[in-house]
Amino acid sequence: MSNAVSASKVRPALDLLYSDTEQALAGALDDLLAQRCAPAAVLARTEQPEAYDVALWKALAAEIGLAGLLIPEELGGAGASCRELAAAAERLGAHLAPVPYVGSAGVATATALTAAKTATRPGGGQEAGIAADLLRRLADGTVTAAVAVTASAMPADTFPAAVQLSGPQPGDAAAGIFRLRGRIDSVPDALPADVLLVPAEGVPNGLYLVEATAPGLHRVPVTSLDMTRQLCDVSLDGAPARQIAVGASAAAALDAGLVTGAVVLAAEQLGLAQRCLDMTVAYGKERRQFARQVGSFQAVKHRLADLWATITQARAASRYAAACLASDDPDTAVAVALAKSACSDAAVTAAQECVQLHGGIGFTWEHPAHLYLKRAKASSVTFGTPGAHRAALAGLANLPAPA
Amino acid sequence: MLDEENAPAKVLAQETELRERVLAFLADHPPAQTPRDDFLAARFDAGLGYVHYPVGHGGLGLPRNAQPALEEELAKAGAPDIDVRLNVIGLGMAAPTIIACASEEQKSRWLRPLWTGAEVWCQLFSEPGAGSDLASLATRAVRDGDDWVVTGQKVWTSLAHHAKRGLLLARTDPDVPKHAGLTYFALDMHAPGVEVRPLRQLTGEAEFNEVFLSQVRVPDADRIGAVGDGWKVANATLMNERVAIGSSRAVAREEGAAGFAAAAWRQHPERRTQDLHQRLLKLWAQAEVSRLAAERLRQQLAAGQPGPEGSASKLIFALLNQELSGWEVDFAGTDGLRYDDWTMRRDASSDYARGPVFRYLRSRGNSIEGGTSEILRNIIAERVLRLPAEPRADKDIPWKDLPR
Ligand SMILES: Cc1cc2nc3c(=O)[nH]c(=O)nc-3n(C[C@H](O)[C@H](O)[C@H](O)COP(=O)(O)OP(=O)(O)OC[C@H]3O[C@@H](n4cnc5c(N)ncnc54)[C@H](O)[C@@H]3O)c2cc1C
Numbered sequence: 001m002s003n004a005v006s007a008s009k010v011r012p013a014l015d016l017l018y019s020d021t022e023q024a025l026a027g028a029l030d031d032l033l034a035q036r037c038a039p040a041a042v043l044a045r046t047e048q049p050e051a052y053d054v055a056l057w058k059a060l061a062a063e064i065g066l067a068g069l070l071i072p073e074e075l076g077g078a079g080a081s082c083r084e085l086a087a088a089a090e091r092l093g094a095h096l097a098p099v100p101y102v103g104s105a106g107v108a109t110a111t112a113l114t115a116a117k118t119a120t121r122p123g124g125g126q127e128a129g130i131a132a133d134l135l136r137r138l139a140d141g142t143v144t145a146a147v148a149v150t151a152s153a154m155p156a157d158t159f160p161a162a163v164q165l166s167g168p169q170p171g172d173a174a175a176g177i178f179r180l181r182g183r184i185d186s187v188p189d190a191l192p193a194d195v196l197l198v199p200a201e202g203v204p205n206g207l208y209l210v211e212a213t214a215p216g217l218h219r220v221p222v223t224s225l226d227m228t229r230q231l232c233d234v235s236l237d238g239a240p241a242r243q244i245a246v247g248a249s250a251a252a253a254l255d256a257g258l259v260t261g262a263v264v265l266a267a268e269q270l271g272l273a274q275r276c277l278d279m280t281v282a283y284g285k286e287r288r289q290f291a292r293q294v295g296s297f298q299a300v301k302h303r304l305a306d307l308w309a310t311i312t313q314a315r316a317a318s319r320y321a322a323a324c325l326a327s328d329d330p331d332t333a334v335a336v337a338l339a340k341s342a343c344s345d346a347a348v349t350a351a352q353e354c355v356q357l358h359g360g361i362g363f364t365w366e367h368p369a370h371l372y373l374k375r376a377k378a379s380s381v382t383f384g385t386p387g388a389h390r391a392a393l394a395g396l397a398n399l400p401a402p403a
Numbered sequence: 404m405l406d407e408e409n410a411p412a413k414v415l416a417q418e419t420e421l422r423e424r425v426l427a428f429l430a431d432h433p434p435a436q437t438p439r440d441d442f443l444a445a446r447f448d449a450g451l452g453y454v455h456y457p458v459g460h461g462g463l464g465l466p467r468n469a470q471p472a473l474e475e476e477l478a479k480a481g482a483p484d485i486d487v488r489l490n491v492i493g494l495g496m497a498a499p500t501i502i503a504c505a506s507e508e509q510k511s512r513w514l515r516p517l518w519t520g521a522e523v524w525c526q527l528f529s530e531p532g533a534g535s536d537l538a539s540l541a542t543r544a545v546r547d548g549d550d551w552v553v554t555g556q557k558v559w560t561s562l563a564h565h566a567k568r569g570l571l572l573a574r575t576d577p578d579v580p581k582h583a584g585l586t587y588f589a590l591d592m593h594a595p596g597v598e599v600r601p602l603r604q605l606t607g608e609a610e611f612n613e614v615f616l617s618q619v620r621v622p623d624a625d626r627i628g629a630v631g632d633g634w635k636v637a638n639a640t641l642m643n644e645r646v647a648i649g650s651s652r653a654v655a656r657e658e659g660a661a662g663f664a665a666a667a668w669r670q671h672p673e674r675r676t677q678d679l680h681q682r683l684l685k686l687w688a689q690a691e692v693s694r695l696a697a698e699r700l701r702q703q704l705a706a707g708q709p710g711p712e713g714s715a716s717k718l719i720f721a722l723l724n725q726e727l728s729g730w731e732v733d734f735a736g737t738d739g740l741r742y743d744d745w746t747m748r749r750d751a752s753s754d755y756a757r758g759p760v761f762r763y764l765r766s767r768g769n770s771i772e773g774g775t776s777e778i779l780r781n782i783i784a785e786r787v788l789r790l791p792a793e794p795r796a797d798k799d800i801p802w803k804d805l806p807r
Pocket of ligand 1: 525526527528529531533534535536558559560563604611762768771772773774775776777781
């Protein structure tokens with residue numbers, strides 16, 4: 001077809017398979033999560049005050065090295081890429097691990113990495129130093145971070161205006177301290193964070209680091225649809241902050257975080273979808289009605305066959321997005337839109353089918369199906385709904401909206 | 404972190420060697436001075452037909468993904484190439500079946516004219532009484548000396564009117580259960596007793612035919628596989644058919660059905676509506692993802708890890724073609740109410756560029772030909788997901804005693 005989009009013709013293909021390293025990482029994660037993250041334990045935690053499993057996260061972050069996957073070796077990380085990050089996310093999604101992986105190892109880390117690379121204030125470099133220092137502490141798992149954006153934020157959004165600079169206090173300027181005021185509702189993965197990265201409107205806009213213990217910072221837990229990734233409402237009332245990026249580099253850093261967030265979340269949803277299919281297939285072989293296994297009824301089989309086909313498609317989209325991001329491919333924006341929309345749709349369908357095809361037991365609190373359903377539905381809204389990502393294709397693929 | 408051993412280096416060396424081989428071949432057979440048929444035949448004999456074919460039979464036993472390098476060199480030299488569209492069944496189904504199941508002598512006889520296009524092949528599987536339930540077919544083959552005598556009726560046979568040979572599945576033993584009594588042959592379509600009658604389809608023309616077989620003599624030398632092994636051989640054909648229909652070569656973004664829709668959208672701003680925009684974006688994304696899934700499948704095959712994902716390709720391909728062409732008709736407004744020509748013609752293959760209405764109509768067949776989408780879902784459920792089979796009444800009864 002003659003248009004800008006396909007001018008690329010058949011480009012040399014990116015590797016869409018799983019590398020040996022990725023498979024080894026996934027295997028190690030599965031072993032650990034099978035022990036530490038059994039469905040009954042995940043369910044029990046949802047009724048405790050600590051919705052996040054901080055001990056599990058510390059083990060994953062430090063022992064397996066998940067926190068530092070994206071961080072270069074010279075800053076103490078693993079020097080891996082978004083491919084490994086996505087492969088690990090699939091396993092965490094399959095086990096519904098209640099850990100702030102997406103928010104910290106994904107969104108916040110990618111934001112800090114870009115801030116460290118691009119902070120370019122004349123005579124500056126101080127911001128880059130703060131970001132690099134944060135990355136070192138993220139890499140060894142001593143610190144967990146979150147970007148303070150509302151869950152529905154997505155790549156290419158306009159810079160958030162929910163938080164503004166407020167009047168300085170005596171001594172602030174000398175200490176390099178800024179003050180922030182504002183409120184951001186429904187922030188994912190911020191509850192267990194030690195550090196928040198807060199985008200604030202100003203002239204110019206900036207990205208600020210706020211310690212979780214800072215006076216004037218409040219986090220109120222939200223009773224969340226996704227009980228395994230609890231949201232919180234964040235408010236800042238003159239909270240002290242340090243600037244890590246300004247202007248265009250702040251916008252670039254935030255966007256990098258949201259792009260990575262969408263891709264990692266898509267991979268997590270892929271892992272969740274596959275797990276829901278596996279659980280449902282297993283139940284279809286076990287449960288008997290009318291003196292037959294219910295999985296032998298064609299109405300059931302065809303739905304599961306369709307779901308399987310949907311997941312094979314979503315897997316290709318997820319792998320492509322991770323590969324694009326890992327190699328800084330010019331097609332990344334398209335890849336992200338495809339992956340987030342395909343994987344979100346697959347996950348929601350899979351979780352809904354899982355509930356339905358388990359019958360009454362699938363509707364109980366005791367069975368884990370509802371945890372998957374809640375995670376799937378909530379994640380499909382987080383970092384851009386499938387519809388919002390497809391709408392982005394209008395510009396990216398030259399399919400303009402009606403005038 | 405990603406150490407890929409030395410695999411890429413090996414592939415590169417292989418590719419360099421292949422390119423050198425092509426250049427040497429081109430020096431011996433300058434395309435400008437060599438007649439097309441002679442060039443193609445010589446190319447096949449040099450192992451430069453399809454490089455994944457076996458050595459001595461048009462190939463070099465290389466992985467499929469070595470082929471593009473070969474074609475690139477030939478294209479640069481302006482060399483003639485085969486027309487895949489004229490022999491889709493031959494290249495897509497007959498050749499893989501022959502390579503997998505036929506004898507050396509048969510490979511030598513059949514593959515060369517098949518590949519060059521001198522002999523078109525068709526597939527004589529379906530019958531009026533046996534479609535999805537292919538194994539219940541009734542066409543009989545009875546042994547008579549060195550020959551088999553074949554009598555029966557086949558239907559929906561695409562390309563039979565152009566074909567020199569047909570992949571024939573026939574019943575050689577009615578006294579055993581249906582899957583056990585079948586044998587596979589390569590039928591000479593020009594043999595006495597073969598009658599081909601066009602069968603008109605809903606698009607107006609006739610791609611397919613009815614084929615009547617009356618006392619046709621088929622030499623035993625044209626039997627593929629052992630007597631009674633027909634079902635096994637037929638499955639090799641069907642697997643390849645589904646892969647062929649679900650796209651087996653790398654394509655560019657918007658090269659398929661999505662390209663027609665996107666081009667129409669760009670050409671006609673005045674026809675755009677919100678509803679059509681939402682539907683288009685969704686279909687475009689799905690088409691692009693299915694292209695990536697096909698690419699991933701090819702990478703799996705090339706890495707020697709064939710997965711079952713191939714069965715998803717055909718299912719999704721049919722669905723998308725139907726949805727996209729349905730969208731096109733809607734987008735065309737009243738132009739979508741006009742058709743180019745209902746005249747009965749006997750085309751060799753479908754020309755999808757004919758227009759949106761043709762595409763809409765022709766794509767209805769995509770979920771029927773090569774195994775219906777319902778049958779594909781059964782196959783995925785039972786062979787991929789290993790869900791239990793439906794209770795069946797036809798497994799252990801001799802074919803002749805089955806209820807009809
Ligand atoms: C364009 C076109 C080209 C073709 N070319 C060829 C060719 O070259 N050679 C050849 O041999 N054949 C060819 N065919 C035939 C094709 O393979 C058959 O039409 C197909 O396998 C279906 O068989 P049938 O038509 O007998 O339908 P039936 O098997 O009678 O099916 C009728 C309906 O019942 C459904 N059904 C049947 N069994 C089941 C089941 N177990 N579970 C659920 N649903 C079921 C089917 O999905 C379908 O919807 C072609 C068909 C088309 C449309």
